[in-house]
Amino acid sequence: MSFADASLTALRVFREVAQRGTLTAAAVALGYTQSAVSRQIASLERAAGTRLLERRHDGVLLTPAGQLVLRRAATVLDQVDATARELAGLPDEHGTVRLGWFASAGAWLVPRALAELHRTHPAITVTTREGSTPALVRALRAETIDLALLAAAPPFRPPDSETPALHLQTLVERSLCVAVPEAHPLARGEFIDVADLHGQRWIAGPTSGEDRLMGVWPGLDERPEIAHTARDWLAKLRLIAAGCGITTVPAGLTGALPSGVRILPVRGGPREQRRLLLARLPKPPAEPVARLAAALRAVAIESDRRSMTG
Amino acid sequence: MSFADASLTALRVFREVAQRGTLTAAAVALGYTQSAVSRQIASLERAAGTRLLERRHDGVLLTPAGQLVLRRAATVLDQVDATARELAGLPDEHGTVRLGWFASAGAWLVPRALAELHRTHPAITVTTREGSTPALVRALRAETIDLALLAAAPPFRPPDSETPALHLQTLVERSLCVAVPEAHPLARGEFIDVADLHGQRWIAGPTSGEDRLMGVWPGLDERPEIAHTARDWLAKLRLIAAGCGITTVPAGLTGALPSGVRILPVRGGPREQRRLLLARLPKPPAEPVARLAAALRAVAIESDRRSMTG
DNA sequence: GCGTGGTATGCGTAGATGTCATGAGCTTCG
DNA sequence: CGAAGCTCATGACATCTACGCATACCACGC
Numbered sequence: 001m002s003f004a005d006a007s008l009t010a011l012r013v014f015r016e017v018a019q020r021g022t023l024t025a026a027a028v029a030l031g032y033t034q035s036a037v038s039r040q041i042a043s044l045e046r047a048a049g050t051r052l053l054e055r056r057h058d059g060v061l062l063t064p065a066g067q068l069v070l071r072r073a074a075t076v077l078d079q080v081d082a083t084a085r086e087l088a089g090l091p092d093e094h095g096t097v098r099l100g101w102f103a104s105a106g107a108w109l110v111p112r113a114l115a116e117l118h119r120t121h122p123a124i125t126v127t128t129r130e131g132s133t134p135a136l137v138r139a140l141r142a143e144t145i146d147l148a149l150l151a152a153a154p155p156f157r158p159p160d161s162e163t164p165a166l167h168l169q170t171l172v173e174r175s176l177c178v179a180v181p182e183a184h185p186l187a188r189g190e191f192i193d194v195a196d197l198h199g200q201r202w203i204a205g206p207t208s209g210e211d212r213l214m215g216v217w218p219g220l221d222e223r224p225e226i227a228h229t230a231r232d233w234l235a236k237l238r239l240i241a242a243g244c245g246i247t248t249v250p251a252g253l254t255g256a257l258p259s260g261v262r263i264l265p266v267r268g269g270p271r272e273q274r275r276l277l278l279a280r281l282p283k284p285p286a287e288p289v290a291r292l293a294a295a296l297r298a299v300a301i302e303s304d305r306r307s308m309t310g
Numbered sequence: 311m312s313f314a315d316a317s318l319t320a321l322r323v324f325r326e327v328a329q330r331g332t333l334t335a336a337a338v339a340l341g342y343t344q345s346a347v348s349r350q351i352a353s354l355e356r357a358a359g360t361r362l363l364e365r366r367h368d369g370v371l372l373t374p375a376g377q378l379v380l381r382r383a384a385t386v387l388d389q390v391d392a393t394a395r396e397l398a399g400l401p402d403e404h405g406t407v408r409l410g411w412f413a414s415a416g417a418w419l420v421p422r423a424l425a426e427l428h429r430t431h432p433a434i435t436v437t438t439r440e441g442s443t444p445a446l447v448r449a450l451r452a453e454t455i456d457l458a459l460l461a462a463a464p465p466f467r468p469p470d471s472e473t474p475a476l477h478l479q480t481l482v483e484r485s486l487c488v489a490v491p492e493a494h495p496l497a498r499g500e501f502i503d504v505a506d507l508h509g510q511r512w513i514a515g516p517t518s519g520e521d522r523l524m525g526v527w528p529g530l531d532e533r534p535e536i537a538h539t540a541r542d543w544l545a546k547l548r549l550i551a552a553g554c555g556i557t558t559v560p561a562g563l564t565g566a567l568p569s570g571v572r573i574l575p576v577r578g579g580p581r582e583q584r585r586l587l588l589a590r591l592p593k594p595p596a597e598p599v600a601r602l603a604a605a606l607r608a609v610a611i612e613s614d615r616r617s618m619t620g
Numbered sequence: 621g622c623g624t625g626g627t628a629t630g631c632g633t634a635g636a637t638g639t640c641a642t643g644a645g646c647t648t649c650g
Numbered sequence: 651c652g653a654a655g656c657t658c659a660t661g662a663c664a665t666c667t668a669c670g671c672a673t674a675c676c677a678c679g680c
Contacts, residue, residue, distance in 0.1 A: 003394035008318050009668090023627065034668055038628060040668085048397050057626060057677045065397060072393040078388050083382040084313035087358050087375060319637090333658060346638055348659060353636090367646045367657055 003069075006047045007079065011073040013040040014052065018070045019142040021134065023060040044069075045242035067141075069161060097292045099128040100136040101149040104250050105276070107233050109149065109300055117295040124288045133159055140166060140281060148287045149296065150277040151250070159279065167282045169293075171300040176252035176272035177263045178217065179240050186246070187262045194269035201245040203228045203236050215247040218272060237261050250274055252303065276300060313379075314436040316357045318390065321383040323350040324362065328380045329452040331444065332369040377451075377472060384453035407602045409438040410446040411459040414560050415586070419459065419610055434598045443469055450476065450591060456599045459606070460587040461560070469589065477592045479603075481610040484561035486582035487573045488527065489546075489552045497572045504579035511539045511555040513546050525557045528582060531539050547571050555601075560584055562613065586610060 016026040017037065027037040028286045045052050052066035062070060080230045086092060101110050106128075114126055136148040137159045149161060149171075158165060178197070185198055197217050204226045205214035215236070228239055237246055241260030251274075254263050266272070270300065276294055285293065326336040327347065337347040355362050362376035372380060395402060411420050416438075422434055441449065446458040447469045459481075460469060468475060488507070490496045496506055500604055508526050514536045515524035524558065525546070527535045538555055540546045546557055551570030561584075564573050576582070 002395050004391050006318065006390065009317065022625095024625085034627075035629080035671080036669055042628085043668090050397060055627065059626070068396060069393060072389050076389045078391075079382050080316065081314050081384045083379060086378060087313050087360060332656095334656085343639060344658075345640080345660080349637075352659085369657070554654060602645095 001047055001049075003048045006044055008077070010040045010047070011069075011077060012042040013037055014044055014066075014069065015073050015077060015142045015144070017053070017060065017142050017287050018062055018066070019135075019138045019289060021138055030167050050133050061163055062162075065305070070142060072251060078143065079207040094286065095123055095288055096127065097147065097288050098127045098145040098284075099126055099147045099149070099292060100139055100145040101128060102133060102136065102151050104151070104233060104253060105149045106130055108252055109276070109296065109303070112303070113292070113296045116299055117292055119287075120295070124291055124293060137166070137279070144281060144283070145244060145294075147293060148279045150279050152275040152277050154273060156275060159277075161285045164282045169278045169297075171276045171297055172252065172276055172304045173263055173273055173275045174304070176217075176274050177254075177265050178246055178249050179237065179249045179253075179257075179261055179263050180246045181240055182260050182262050182263075184246070186264070189264070191265045191267050192264055197266070199225075201225050203239050203245040203247040217248055217266070219269060234258070250276075252276065252300075311357055311359075313358045316354055318387070320350045320357070321379075323347055323388060324354055325383050325387060325452050325454070326378065327351060327363070327370065328372055329445075329448045329454050332447055337494075358577060372472070380452060383516070388453065389471075404596065405433050405598055406431050406435045406437065407457065407598045408447055408455040409436055409457045409459070409602060410441050410455040411438060412443060412446065412461050413440055414461070414543060415459045419586070419606065419613070420472075420561055422482040422613070423602070423606045423609040426609055427602055430605070431601050433600075434572055434601055435592070436602060447476070447589070450589060453591070455602060456590060456595070457606075458589045460589050462587050464583060466585060469587075470620040474592045476589045479588045479607075481586040481588055481607055482562065482614045483583055483585045484614070485575055486558050486584050487564075487575050488556055489550050489559045489563075489567075489571055489573050490556045491550055492570050492572050493553060494572075496556070496574070499574070501575045501577050504576055507534075507576070508532060511535050513540060513549050513555040513557040515540070526559055527576070529579060544568070560586075562586065562610075 013030065013032070016030055017023055020026045020029060023037045023041065024034045026032075027034040030037070042054060048065060048069060050065045051063050053060040054063055054066075082092065097132065099110070104164055110128060114128075117126065119122060129139070133150050133152075136145065136150060139145045140148050141160075141162065152159070158168065160166070178186075178192055180192070186192050193215070195222060197271065199222075202216045202224050204216050204224075216226070228245055233253070237258050240246060241258055249263055251263070251265075257263065278296060280289070280293070319527065323336065323340065323342075326335055326339055330336045330339060333347045334344045336342075337344040340347070351363060358375060358379060360375045361373050362379055363370040363372055364376075386482045392402065409420070420438060424438075427434060427436065439449075439455065443460050443462075446455065446460060451470075452456050462469070468478065470476070471504065487498075488502055490502070496502050504527070507530060509532075512526045512534050514526050514534075526536070538549055540549065543563070547568050550556060551568055559573055561573070561575075567573065588606060590599070590603070
């Protein structure tokens with residue numbers, strides 16, 4: 001029994017697990033039961049002769065051997081799938097880029113950049129997926145996506161500590177803002193004082209375990225009143241327009257506002273910087289990947305300049 | 311059902327079949343029955359949605375789709391096996407070259423070149439296999455060997471017509487010679503006249519179907535008398551030393567003669583040129599492969615020079 | 621303590637993957 | 651021409667694998 005006896009399905013399952021971070025999630029994604037996934041991993045580990053995953057109560061982590069196997073599995077599966085496409089007479093995927101993005105980038109930056117890219121390079125096809133930062137990072141490592149737009153807050157640590165380190169590029173760095181209804185008293189000025197945020201009703205994101213609470217201004221010295229929780233930006237902004245509360249937003253969202261909402265910077269207190277990062281594996285990107293990266297960069301910078309001056 | 315559902319075993323079987331040229335031979339090599347191989351291929355073809363092999367009465371040929379799959383399968387299996395080695399803590403195979411050679415190169419050129427290479431580059435490991443020209447060509451295509459020493463006779467056609475064409479390099483081009491016992495009347499002169507070859511007793515190679523008869527001087531206008539057939543060079547030469555007959559030999563064998571045998575050129579009749587070719591896939595070779603190629607070239611040329619002048 | 625995440629495992633079944641035996645097609649040889 | 655010898659294909663059967671289901675187990679948070 002050696003790794004050479006591993007099966008392609010096992011490699012597929014393993015890649016999915018590495019990407020999802022959880023046997024259960026991988027099972028759902030693959031349409032398997034959790035037990036099937038558990039067994040596949042067990043069999044792969046038996047073939048490899050080592051543990052590939054470190055089991056934790058909140059999911060799994062890749063051991064060094066697991067990282068090795070993941071790298072190889074990714075290229076193996078890519079080869080196989082490319083062969084399948086080629087045999088099926090489908091266009092090969094060299095002109096296709098897979099982009100992952102975190103929720104707030106989808107409202108503004110991604111569509112703009114795709115439109116721009118389609119104008120200048122119509123031959124490039126882009127597929128995208130939304131995901132959380134850790135999900136996107138895992139997807140990058142599993143080579144399931146080629147590029148990821150990530151949000152980062154101080155202290156700006158790299159999003160994972162595995163090797164090789166991801167290639168990171170800061171697209172823009174902006175201050176966190178607050179979105180308020182146009183009719184709201186806070187909406188009268190050109191900025192909001194941090195002291196005025198006391199006692200507000202907040203619209204937060206879904207509380208996602210380890211992550212810090214999103215949507216509420218950080219560092220408030222009170223227990224915030226969460227009036228609503230929503231994941232979707234459009235829902236959140238509509239709730240604001242309806243006067244149901246206020247929430248924090250990245251400055252980049254300015255261009256995508258529905259009527260009835262104003263976005264204002266906050267003065268006083270520590271500056272809440274947020275970075276928009278473009279991440280990829282450190283190896284040199286294929287040409288369409290580089291094109292998309294360039295388009296994202298261009299749109300981000302241009303929109304940054306416009307919102308500074310406008 | 312798509313090619314993505316193919317199994318690694320099927321790919322392994324397919325590679326072996328491509329390398330052997332026959333389901334039956336692949337089955338023997340793999341320790342399977344012929345029927346198992348047949349089923350595996352059938353299942354792979356079902357997954358691919360096309361025929362990968364053209365069935366012929368004397369074996370199989372790869373269809374264009376089959377060539378595509380072979381290329382991919384070779385890299386996939388290489389990846390998997392490399393992973394297996396790495397997990398097992400074995401040294402990786404980057405320093406290893408796999409060389410294939412046809413029988414008469416094994417007696418002289420190969421050992422000399424390996425000794426030379428070991429002296430100058432002790433870190434490079436070489437594994438070798440003997441094989442017929444078509445077997446070696448298939449092994450090159452299946453990426454089971456990195457380099458092949460081939461023999462070629464006029465009209466010097468490329469050894470296969472698949473794409474991409476193999477990269478071929480002529481190491482030496484020499485005339486076919488005849489080996490005779492020292493005590494033989496023909497051994498008295500410095501050369502043999504083609505007319506004197508009439509009525510001799512020949513030691514031939516095993517009659518291998520399509521191939522022309524080896525060991526007997528080509529173009530004799532009589533039915534030759536085959537006294538013995540032998541595959542092994544040492545056996546053949548010993549038979550000659552014992553006076554049992556004569557046979558044709560490539561000139562390069564001169565340096566590896568047992569006592570009691572003389573090798574002489576033949577005058578009269580058309581010149582029977584034989585080339586020693588070094589073949590590899592057209593992609594740029596890894597550094598150890600290039601080193602071995604250089605060593606083979608050097609030894610071949612040097613031995614050519616010595617036998618011309620000596 | 622109990623509900624809610626996670627993973628592991630016993631059990632029964634369906635399907636994949638082998639072997640064996642046989643068949644069908646072609647070439648070679650007597 | 652017919653038998654032998656080679657090829658690949660295929661029906662019948664055994665076995666082993668890998669799945670789903672149900673359950674057990676463990677750690678965390680309320």
